Structure formats: C-alpha cells, structure tokens
Amino acid sequence: MSDDDLSAHLCRLGLTPPEAATYLAMLHTGLTHSSGLAEHLGRPFAETARHLGRLGEIGLVSARGPDGDEAVPVDPAIALDHLSHARAAELQRAHASAVNAYRDYRRSVSPQATEDLVEVVTGPRIVDRILHVEGAADAQVLRFDSPPYHVPAGANPTELGNLRRGVEYRVVYSKSAVQNHAYYADNIQPCIAAGEHARVLPTVPVKLTVFDRRLAVVSMSFVEAEVNDSLLVVRPSSLLSALTGLFETAWRAAYPMHFGDRVPPSLRALHLRILELLGTGVTDDTIAQLLGISRRTLSRNLEQLNHQAGTSSRFQLALYAVRNGWI
Incomplete structure (x- = not known):
C-alpha cells in the first residue's frame, strides 16, 4: 500500500492530513526528536509538536527520553481500533440527528402534507x-411472491447474501410462482436451502415486500402491469402498518414449504422435495416436472413415503407429517 493510500485511510478514521503525514514520516524515521521531525517535514517546530501530542493522545506514538522530547511510532492496532469505533459512533450520531431533524420537520408541516408517505x-x-x-x-x-417480476425471475444473490449475514426472510409464495419450473429451481429452492422461511397460498392478496417493518414496496398485478408498470414505495404510516398486518394474517393461513427439526434422517432428499411440493397444492404433473421425474417415478416414491409413515393416502400422510413434527 502506498503512503498516499495509507494517509487517506488514516484520515477516514479521524486523523487530520498533517497528523497522518507526521505518523507516516515517523514510520520512515523511527525514534526521532521533535525538532528533527519538524525539519524532516519542513514544518514549524510548534506545529509538529502539536501533532505529536495529538498522536500521543490517540496512542500512535510513544514519548521517549529523559525529557520526553523524543517519540517513536508504536503498534497501531489498538489505537486504530479505538479510532474506528469512535468514527462509527460519530456516524451513528449523525444518522440519528438527521432522522430526528426530518421527524421534527414532518411534525412542523401541515397534516395534509403526506405526499412523501407514498x-x-x-x-x-x-x-x-x-x-x-x-x-x-x-x-x-x-414478502408476498407472485409473478410478474420487475427483477429477472432467476437467482436472487441479494437475498442469499442477506441470509448469510443474518437477515430473516419470511416469504409467502403464490402457487403460480411455485409452478414456474425455472423460478422454483433457480430462486425458491436455493433460498429455502439458505434459510428462508417459506409458505404457500393459492394466491397472494398483493405483490408486497416489507423491509425491517419501516418501508414497503408494492408492485402491480398482471392486469395492472399491462397499463401501469410502476412500484409504490410506502414509508412509515398507518398504511405500512396495515400492509404488515396483512402479511402476518396471510402467513398464519399459509402452508409451510420447509421442514421442522424432527424429520427422520432416513428420508431421502427426493422424498423431502415431494413432501414440500405436496404442501403447495400443485398437481402431480407439476411436481414431476419440477423434480425432473416421470409420473410413474413420482407414484412409486409416494408409495414408499406412505409405507414408511404407515399411511394409505395423501391426507393421512399429511396428518402424519404434521403430528410428528416433520413440517
């Protein structure tokens, strides 16, 4: 890394450019007197001494000599961690100040000035x-997930990245989304495998995504999209609360697409996929297509599932799976 790059990084952490230049110079000179460092930098002695004092307060240099008039650079790890945390705290305070200022502005304007809510x-x-x-x-x-899609209906690297860093996803899919072979294989299955909590309904009431319960986006339906390809962004308001409540109601009514903690390890991966799709309500032809198997192979595997569960029908198999914590 060049000195210019390191100087820029030090300034981002809170040092002034002269302080960063002083520290970089000491990395080249090592133990030095204040006067010698001032001469090396071509700056007044008093200015250099002031910068050294600041670097000493931070912990980037240590005073030496009987009179403390010598200084040496020290391991920056602890000092830079402190600067990093201090900088993060400053940014958080700035964020809070901006949010509070906007809220004060909103309270000061007329109640009719609500056009920025949507x-x-x-x-x-x-x-x-x-x-x-x-x-x-x-x-x-x-999220309520249903076609059509503004973003290409393939893999979702953004969601996969969010899931890896701990963001919780709860998604209610419409049956039409699950029936899309490519979308199921490229999007739904990988996201469920990565930790998404998924359920399904025959249809969803609206195309909706709520982020952190503080912002929602509402997309148009098939019919609406033909005449109005647009997206509504809803900010904190009674409308956002209503949309969030609508999702929670639908979530409770939807059927799960993933399994519980008591699924027996003896169940084959194909059997798990079949059980998952049986819960979505799609037809046998669709299940076979989504799994890339024939109807005969699907029937044979359903027989094996019933035999393992000691059941004789799909209804009994579903009851067994729920009662035993598979779903």
Whole structure:
C-alpha cells in the first residue's frame, strides 16, 4: 500500500492530513526528536509538536527520553481500533440527528402534507430501487411472491447474501410462482436451502415486500402491469402498518414449504422435495416436472413415503407429517 493510500485511510478514521503525514514520516524515521521531525517535514517546530501530542493522545506514538522530547511510532492496532469505533459512533450520531431533524420537520408541516408517505417509481428506476432497498435490509424481510417480476425471475444473490449475514426472510409464495419450473429451481429452492422461511397460498392478496417493518414496496398485478408498470414505495404510516398486518394474517393461513427439526434422517432428499411440493397444492404433473421425474417415478416414491409413515393416502400422510413434527 502506498503512503498516499495509507494517509487517506488514516484520515477516514479521524486523523487530520498533517497528523497522518507526521505518523507516516515517523514510520520512515523511527525514534526521532521533535525538532528533527519538524525539519524532516519542513514544518514549524510548534506545529509538529502539536501533532505529536495529538498522536500521543490517540496512542500512535510513544514519548521517549529523559525529557520526553523524543517519540517513536508504536503498534497501531489498538489505537486504530479505538479510532474506528469512535468514527462509527460519530456516524451513528449523525444518522440519528438527521432522522430526528426530518421527524421534527414532518411534525412542523401541515397534516395534509403526506405526499412523501407514498412514492411512485416507474420505468428503469424500479429495478435499481428494489435492489438498493433489499441490499440495505438490516433484520427482516417479509414478502408476498407472485409473478410478474420487475427483477429477472432467476437467482436472487441479494437475498442469499442477506441470509448469510443474518437477515430473516419470511416469504409467502403464490402457487403460480411455485409452478414456474425455472423460478422454483433457480430462486425458491436455493433460498429455502439458505434459510428462508417459506409458505404457500393459492394466491397472494398483493405483490408486497416489507423491509425491517419501516418501508414497503408494492408492485402491480398482471392486469395492472399491462397499463401501469410502476412500484409504490410506502414509508412509515398507518398504511405500512396495515400492509404488515396483512402479511402476518396471510402467513398464519399459509402452508409451510420447509421442514421442522424432527424429520427422520432416513428420508431421502427426493422424498423431502415431494413432501414440500405436496404442501403447495400443485398437481402431480407439476411436481414431476419440477423434480425432473416421470409420473410413474413420482407414484412409486409416494408409495414408499406412505409405507414408511404407515399411511394409505395423501391426507393421512399429511396428518402424519404434521403430528410428528416433520413440517
């Protein structure tokens, strides 16, 4: 790393450019007197002494000599950690101040000035807005998933990345989303395997995603999209609370697409996939297509599942799976 790059990084952590230059010079000179360092930098002695005092307070240099007029650079790990935490705290305070200032502004304007509670996003800006908002999710994403899709209906690297860093996803899929062979293989299955909590309903009431319960995006349905390709961004309001409540109601009514902690290890991976899809309500033809097997192979595996559970029908198999904590 060049001195210019290191100086820029030190300044980002809170040092002034002269302080960063003083520290970098000491990395080259080692133990030095204040006067010698001032001469090396071409700066007044008093200015250099002031910068050394600041670096000493931070912990980047240590005073030496009987009169403390010599200084040497020290291991920066602890000092830079302290600067990093202090900088993060400053940014957090700045964030809180900006949010509070905006709230004060909102309280000061007329109650009728609510046009900023709902924003309409159209055209090519839609995809960028969705990716930006989802990438910034901090704790939880709630979603009704149904075609059509603004973002290409393939893999979702943003969700997979969020799941890896601990963001909770709860998704209610419409049956039409599950029936899409490519979407099921490229998007739904990988996300469930990565930790997404998924359920399914025959249809979902609206195309909706709620981020951290503080912002929602509402997309248009098939019919609406034909005449109005747009996205609604809903900010904190009674409307956002209502949309979140709608999701929770639908979530409780939906059927699970993933399994509990008591699934027997003897169940084959194919049997787990079959059970998962049986709960979605799709047809046998669709299940066979999604799994890439024939109807005859599907029937044979259903017989094996019933035999293992000691059941004789799909209804009994479903009851058995629920009662025994498979689902």
